[in-house]
Amino acid sequence: MSEPKLSRRAFLQQTGVAARSSLIALSLPMIMSASQQARAAQAMDAPMKALQPDEAAEFAAIAARIIPTDETPGATEAGAIYFIDNVLSTSHANVLPELREGLAALQASAQSTYGSASFHTLEPAQQDALLTEIERGSFFNTMRFLTIAGTFSLPEYGGNRDHIGWKMIGFEDRHMWMPPYGFYDADYAAKGE
Amino acid sequence: MAWASYPTREEVDFVVIGSGAAGGIMAKELSSAGFSVVVLEQGPHLRPGDFRHDEWNYTQTEGLVWGSRKGHPQTFRRYEHEKAELVEGAPLGYAHNVGGSSAHFSGNFWRLRPIDFIEASVRGPIAGTNFVDWPITYEELEPYYTKVDWEIGLSGVEGPWDPPRSKGYPCPPMPPKSSGVLLERAAKKLGWTAYPEPHAILSQPYNGRPGCIHCGFCNGFGCEVGAKSSTAVTMIPLAEATGKCELRTGCTVSRINTNEQGRVTEVVYWEEDGTEQAQRAKAVVLSANGAESARLLFLSESSRFPDGLANSSGMVGKNLMFNGGSNVSGLFAEPINAHKSVATTRVIHDFYSIDPKHGFYGGGGIDARSLSRGLPMAAAMRGGIFSGARWGSAYKKGLEQEFTHTCSFNGHTTSLPLSTNNVTLDPEVKDKWGRPALRTTFMNHPDDFATMKFFMERSIELMDAAGAIQKTASYSEDGQRGGVHLLGTCRMGNDPATSVVNRYNRAHDIPNLYMVDGGSLVTSGRGQPTMTIMALAFRAADHLIQAARRGEV
Structure with a gap:
C-alpha cells in the first residue's frame, strides 16, 4: 500500500496552522494538488460495471450530499x-434492485x-430537502452506508482516492x-505522571 | 518442520476440535507429551503476513468472523416462549481460523481473583440464578495463570489490586496512550487507581517473536508481525514441531460418535469440498468455544444420549454469559489519537466487587479505549456523536473533530448464570452444511443491568474529572443481544447433576471426552476471560496427560 502523499499533520504544519486545531477552513484547491484534481476528473469518466451512466450520476449526486x-x-x-x-x-450485488x-x-x-425527475441537476438545497424527507428510510441508509464505506475503505476498492476520506478525519494508515x-x-x- | 500425518481409520490418541485459545494449548501440551494428536479447525491457517488493515473486508465481506453472509446464520430471541429471529451478522462472534478468536482479540488479559471462585458462598446465593462456587480455587489455578504469562507471552506490571502471583510478567507493560493518561489522571483525582493493562501482546521481543509496532489494528484484526500472542503463533508452531500433531484446516465437525459403552470413538467431519471423513481417537477434546461446543454436543445425540452428549444434567448450552458493559465517550480539547497502538493501556479495578449495600450483585473494571475500535470507516458509520448530524457538512465537520479528539471509558462487568440464557439448535434455520443454526436465547438478569448502570455512572464521573468538553453515556438498557465472550455453557462442577464437566474439564458422563473452552467458566468474571480459558486449558492438559499415562483415559 502506498503512503499518502502528504499526511494531514504535515499538511497542517506546512500551511502554518496549529496541528491540534481540527476545525480549520481550507479551500479545496489548497488541499488537492493539480495532479490529484486531474486524476479525479479523469477517473470520473471511467466506465461503470454495475450502474448505468444516468444511475451513476444520480447516486454520485446523493453521495455528494452525504459527504459534501x-x-x-x-x-466526489x-x-x-x-x-x-x-x-x-x-x-x-443483492442490494442493487x-x-x-x-x-x-x-x-x-x-x-x-x-x-x-433528475436528482443530480437540482440545486444542493433542493437535493438536501428531498434527502431529509427520506433520511430514516432504508434507501437513504444504504446509500449512506455505501458512501461512507466508499470514502473510508482501502483505495483498492475504488474509493478513498488519495486517502481523501482518511485525511478528512485525521487517520493515517501506517x-x-x-x-x-x-x-x-x-x-x-x-x-x- | 513438518506436520505429522495420520490415516483417519487409525486410532490417534487425541482429536482436538478447534485450534483457538484452548484448543491450541491442548494440541501443544498433548503432542509435547508424546501423544498423537489431530486438530480439526473449520477455518484457514492464516499467517501474520496474511493479515491486513482492510476494514471493509474484515467487517463487511469476508472477514474472520463467519456470519450469515458466509453460510453460518444465527438466530436470536429474548425468551424461550418466543420464536427466534434470523440475525444479520453473528450475535455470537468468534473468529474462524487457526488460533480462533485469540487471533483477532484485543489481548486484554485479566486473571480472575480468589473471590471469583468462592463468591457464591461469600455473598450468598442469588434467587433464580445458577450462581455457585467453582470446584477449584484461585490457588489451584495460579500456576497455570503463570504458565500463560510465560508460555503465551504477556506484557504488564504487577498492579496494586493483583491477586497473589508466583512470578512477574515476562515483558514490561505497553507505553501509555493519551486515553490511558486521561483515565489515570481522572482516577487519581477521584481517589481511585488506574494501572497498566496486562496484554497478551508483546511490548518487546520475546520467545522469538517481535514486539508490538502499535499499528492500532488489534481488535477484530490479526497481527501482521505476530506480536499478538495468539495460539496461532505461540502454541501451534510448537505443536507442529513435535512431529506428533496433525493440523487439518477447513474441517467442519458434524458429530462425535459414541459406542455402546458410552465412550467416544470417532469424530465425523467434512473437508472443505464436502468430503466426509471420520477420525478415530482414544479420546476427544472439544474446544470449539462456548457456543459451538454446546451445538456439537447437541448434534451428537444418540439413543443412549437423547439430549445430546454429556448432558445428563441438562446444563449443556445453559448459563450463557457474555460479560456486560457500559460506554462513556468524551470529546477533548487536544489530540488523543486513540486509533494508534493497542486497544487500552490503563484499567481501573477499584470496583471489582460492588459493595453489597447497593442492593445488587456485581463488579467489574473500567478501561480507556477508542470509539468504534479506532477504525475510520466504523467511526464514520457511527458518526456525529457530538454534532448529532448523520450526513452533510455538519456531519463531516463532526467527524473531522471527533476521530482524533475522542476516547471512551468502558465498563466491563459481571453476568449472572441463568438457565434461561442459553444456546440451543434452531428448529428451522440451517447452516451451509445443513446443520441446525445456533439459536441464542438471552435476557440480562436485573443485577447485570444494575451493575452496567453503576459502571456507567463511575465512568461519567471519570470523564468529568478527565475534563471532557462533551460526553455521551450508555449501556445495554434493553439487554445484550450477543457477545464475543462465550461463557458458561458447559459449566465445571463437582456434582454431575448440576454441571457438565468435572474439575479437570472431563465430561461427567463420558470418561474420554473433555470440554475445554469458555463454556467451562462457572461465573463470568469481570470481563476479559481468555486468560482464564487458557489457564484452564493448561491445567486440563496437565491432568489429561497424567491420566492418559496411567491408562485412565
Whole structure:
C-alpha cells in the first residue's frame, strides 16, 4: 500500500496552522494538488460495471450530499461512486434492485416537488430537502452506508482516492507508530505522571 | 518442520476440535507429551503476513468472523416462549481460523481473583440464578495463570489490586496512550487507581517473536508481525514441531460418535469440498468455544444420549454469559489519537466487587479505549456523536473533530448464570452444511443491568474529572443481544447433576471426552476471560496427560 502523499499533520504544519486545531477552513484547491484534481476528473469518466451512466450520476449526486465537498474534499473527490459501483457488481450485488427502486421513488418526488425527475441537476438545497424527507428510510441508509464505506475503505476498492476520506478525519494508515501518540501521553512523558 | 500425518481409520490418541485459545494449548501440551494428536479447525491457517488493515473486508465481506453472509446464520430471541429471529451478522462472534478468536482479540488479559471462585458462598446465593462456587480455587489455578504469562507471552506490571502471583510478567507493560493518561489522571483525582493493562501482546521481543509496532489494528484484526500472542503463533508452531500433531484446516465437525459403552470413538467431519471423513481417537477434546461446543454436543445425540452428549444434567448450552458493559465517550480539547497502538493501556479495578449495600450483585473494571475500535470507516458509520448530524457538512465537520479528539471509558462487568440464557439448535434455520443454526436465547438478569448502570455512572464521573468538553453515556438498557465472550455453557462442577464437566474439564458422563473452552467458566468474571480459558486449558492438559499415562483415559 502506498503512503499518502502528504499526511494531514504535515499538511497542517506546512500551511502554518496549529496541528491540534481540527476545525480549520481550507479551500479545496489548497488541499488537492493539480495532479490529484486531474486524476479525479479523469477517473470520473471511467466506465461503470454495475450502474448505468444516468444511475451513476444520480447516486454520485446523493453521495455528494452525504459527504459534501465544502472547505475540504468530499465523497466526489474520494471517488465513492467507483467504490459503490464496484461492490454493487460484486459483494453487494443483492442490494442493487432495492437501490434502483429507491432511486425511482426519489426521482418521482423530485418531479412532483421541483418539476424535474433528475436528482443530480437540482440545486444542493433542493437535493438536501428531498434527502431529509427520506433520511430514516432504508434507501437513504444504504446509500449512506455505501458512501461512507466508499470514502473510508482501502483505495483498492475504488474509493478513498488519495486517502481523501482518511485525511478528512485525521487517520493515517501506517504500519508502525511510536509514542507519543497524542497530546496527553506526550504531556505525561514530559511530566513523569 | 513438518506436520505429522495420520490415516483417519487409525486410532490417534487425541482429536482436538478447534485450534483457538484452548484448543491450541491442548494440541501443544498433548503432542509435547508424546501423544498423537489431530486438530480439526473449520477455518484457514492464516499467517501474520496474511493479515491486513482492510476494514471493509474484515467487517463487511469476508472477514474472520463467519456470519450469515458466509453460510453460518444465527438466530436470536429474548425468551424461550418466543420464536427466534434470523440475525444479520453473528450475535455470537468468534473468529474462524487457526488460533480462533485469540487471533483477532484485543489481548486484554485479566486473571480472575480468589473471590471469583468462592463468591457464591461469600455473598450468598442469588434467587433464580445458577450462581455457585467453582470446584477449584484461585490457588489451584495460579500456576497455570503463570504458565500463560510465560508460555503465551504477556506484557504488564504487577498492579496494586493483583491477586497473589508466583512470578512477574515476562515483558514490561505497553507505553501509555493519551486515553490511558486521561483515565489515570481522572482516577487519581477521584481517589481511585488506574494501572497498566496486562496484554497478551508483546511490548518487546520475546520467545522469538517481535514486539508490538502499535499499528492500532488489534481488535477484530490479526497481527501482521505476530506480536499478538495468539495460539496461532505461540502454541501451534510448537505443536507442529513435535512431529506428533496433525493440523487439518477447513474441517467442519458434524458429530462425535459414541459406542455402546458410552465412550467416544470417532469424530465425523467434512473437508472443505464436502468430503466426509471420520477420525478415530482414544479420546476427544472439544474446544470449539462456548457456543459451538454446546451445538456439537447437541448434534451428537444418540439413543443412549437423547439430549445430546454429556448432558445428563441438562446444563449443556445453559448459563450463557457474555460479560456486560457500559460506554462513556468524551470529546477533548487536544489530540488523543486513540486509533494508534493497542486497544487500552490503563484499567481501573477499584470496583471489582460492588459493595453489597447497593442492593445488587456485581463488579467489574473500567478501561480507556477508542470509539468504534479506532477504525475510520466504523467511526464514520457511527458518526456525529457530538454534532448529532448523520450526513452533510455538519456531519463531516463532526467527524473531522471527533476521530482524533475522542476516547471512551468502558465498563466491563459481571453476568449472572441463568438457565434461561442459553444456546440451543434452531428448529428451522440451517447452516451451509445443513446443520441446525445456533439459536441464542438471552435476557440480562436485573443485577447485570444494575451493575452496567453503576459502571456507567463511575465512568461519567471519570470523564468529568478527565475534563471532557462533551460526553455521551450508555449501556445495554434493553439487554445484550450477543457477545464475543462465550461463557458458561458447559459449566465445571463437582456434582454431575448440576454441571457438565468435572474439575479437570472431563465430561461427567463420558470418561474420554473433555470440554475445554469458555463454556467451562462457572461465573463470568469481570470481563476479559481468555486468560482464564487458557489457564484452564493448561491445567486440563496437565491432568489429561497424567491420566492418559496411567491408562485412565
